[in-house]
Amino acid sequence: MQPFPSQPLDHDSLHEECGVFGVIGVPEAANFVALGLHALQHRGQEAGGIVAYDPERGFNGAHRFGYVRDNFTKASLMETLPGALAIGHVRYSTAGSKAPVIRDVQPFFGELAMGGCAIAHNGNITNAAALRRELIERGSIFASGSDTECIIHLMARSIQTSIPERMKDALRRVEGAFSVIAMTRTKLIGVRDPLGVRPLVLGTLHDGAHVLASETCALDIIGAEFLREIEPGEMVVISGGEVASVRPFAPAQSRFCIFEHVYFSRPDSIIGGRSVYETRRQIGVELAREAPVEADMVCPVPDSGTPAAIGYSQESGIPYAMGIIRNQYMGRTFIEPTEQIRDMGVRLKLNVNRALVKGKRVVLVDDSVVRGTTSRKIKDMIIAAGAAEVHFRIASPPTAWPCFYGVDTPHRDKLLAAQMSPEEMRDWIGVDSLSFISLDGLYRAVGEAQGRDGACPQYCDACFSGDYPIPPSDQIANGGFDPEGPTTLSDHTAP
Known part of the structure; x- marks a missing residue:
């Protein structure tokens, strides 16, 4: 019996909700942002936006549905975004949300007492509903359904005398995972949440220009040099070619999202000083050690399974082959008319x-x-093509819990691993064998030689373990999360 209804292909994978990019100190900064967003398109394909500042023309923005290449490569549009300072955002909305509306597309802009400010956010604010209710009761008027807009309203209500100080005030009220970039008339600002769940990196261009981006691959496309990652709980304020760093939050142990290593980040990016490609290849090596099988060929499910398949092949000695070919021209926006x-x-x-x-x-x-x-x-296709046996090897542990920190995850009752044991999953999928890498094996692949420290985990792995490092306050309040149930709150939760 099939437990779940048939879904479009996109609904059977996990999606990051967004990517952010900003640059200061270059003429026509919006063009650099467009290139950076193109490199981050894998993090969000639904919509994109750019806001730029020019001393003569002020703040200007453009927000569009669809791919960056289809919108922000048009000279007629980019000419409306002059200036040496700009930020941008690509978005993927959550499954089951309402039809997309342009007012939800970031960056958001607000005119504050000391001047304009634009802001873009990667992640998820877990107490956004409570903040929104409070702000509305105090007179705030929201223009979007996005949790990010809460930050703008909190900044507007702060009594601090500068925009960076107001942003500190606002983000101290916020719970959840956030990598934020913002801009004023003269400054580019980047902030990561205290646990550093979502990525943010700093790069430099010529003549003192600087770049903030979700991943290093976005620096590569514009020829920027990678300087370093923004640290968990750090805020950087960039102006006049100088980078000032402050720590607005109480110290906390880092819990970077381990699924960035498995899937979300591009394989040509660098995370924590490690090549994402090499980490994924090493996942395949660990998987071959943990779950060997006699077979004739190792085949990736393209493209995300490719590095792990290469590692599995190298470790097992089973030849690697491209048994499945991907149609590179099949995008998310393909029209399905019948x-x-x-x-x-x-x-x-x-x-x-x-x-x-x-x-x-x-x-x-x-x-x-x-x-x-x-x-x-996919198994049915392989069998129909005449394969004698099909063995699935999965480069992550069973995904049995939803993510509340900025990943589009189905409800728990729609996650196969939450409803079935691995043996039951094998039988339902209909393969000869099915094995997942262990959580310890995954940690070894990302460089933790001793595996996962159960007393104080090094990463956020809640989607695999149910160990949530940040309380999902809104979910608890509306009954969507039971902290005493099968999921747990980490002893090392964010302050």
């Missing part, structure tokens, strides 16, 4: 290399299993 085409599902995006897999025992390596519907369809 039920017949919609039912083709995975075939619109992936096709089996029949000549390669026929008669073979195939190890399929994928990054995760969410609802399981896509895994089942």
Whole structure:
């Protein structure tokens, strides 16, 4: 029996909700931001926005639905965004949300007592509903449904005399995961939450220009030099070619999102001094050690399973082969006009290399299993192409708990691993074997030789362990999360 309804391909994977990018000190800064957002498109494909400042024309912004390449490469639009200071944002909204509206597209702009401020945010504010109610009761008028707008309103109500100080005030009221970039008329500002759940990096261009971005791959595209990561709980204020650093929050142990290593970040990015590609290859090595199998070929589910499949092949000695080919021109916005085409599902995006897999025992390596519907369809395609056996190897532990920190995760009752044991999942997907990397194995792959420290975990791994480092206050308040239930709040929660 199929426990979940058929879903479009995009609904059977996890999605980051956004990426941020900002630059100060270069002519036509908005063009640099557009390039940076293009490099971060994997973090959000629904919409994008750019705000720029020019002393003569003030603040100007553009917000559009769709890909960066389809909007922010048009000269007629980019000419409306002059100036040497700009920030941008790409967005992926959560599943089940209302139809997208342009007013929810960041960056947001507000005119404060000491001047204008634009802000963009990657992550999720876990007490946003409570803050929103409080602010509305005190007279604030919201223009969007985004949690990020709470930060603007909190800044407006602060009694501090500068925008960076008002931002400190606002963010001290905020709970959750946030990497924020903001701009005033003269400053570019970047902040990470105390636990550093979401990424943010600092780079430099020529002549004192500086860049803030979600990932290092966005620095590469504009030829910027990577300087360092913004530290958990750090705020940097960049102006006049100088970078000032302050610590607005109480110290806390870092809990960076481990799924950034597994899936979200691009493989050509650097996280924590480690190549994302090399980490994913090492995940495959660990997986081969933990879950060996006799087979004829190792095949990735492209593209996210590719580095792990290479590692699995190298460690196991089983030949690597491209048994599944991805249609590179099948984007999220593909129009599905009829039920017949919609039912083709995975075939619109992936096709089996029949000549390669026929008669073979195939190890399929994928990054995760969410609802399981896509895994089942891929297995059917491989069997239909004549494979003798199909063995799934998954480059992450079972995803059994939702994320409240900025990842589009289905409700727990829609997560296959929350409803079934690995053996039951194997039978439901219909494969000869199914194995996930262990949590300790994943930690070893990201450089923690002793595995996961259960007393004080080094990463946020709540989607695998149910150990939430930051209380999901809004979820608790509305009954959507039971801290005494099967999920737990970490003893090392954020202050």
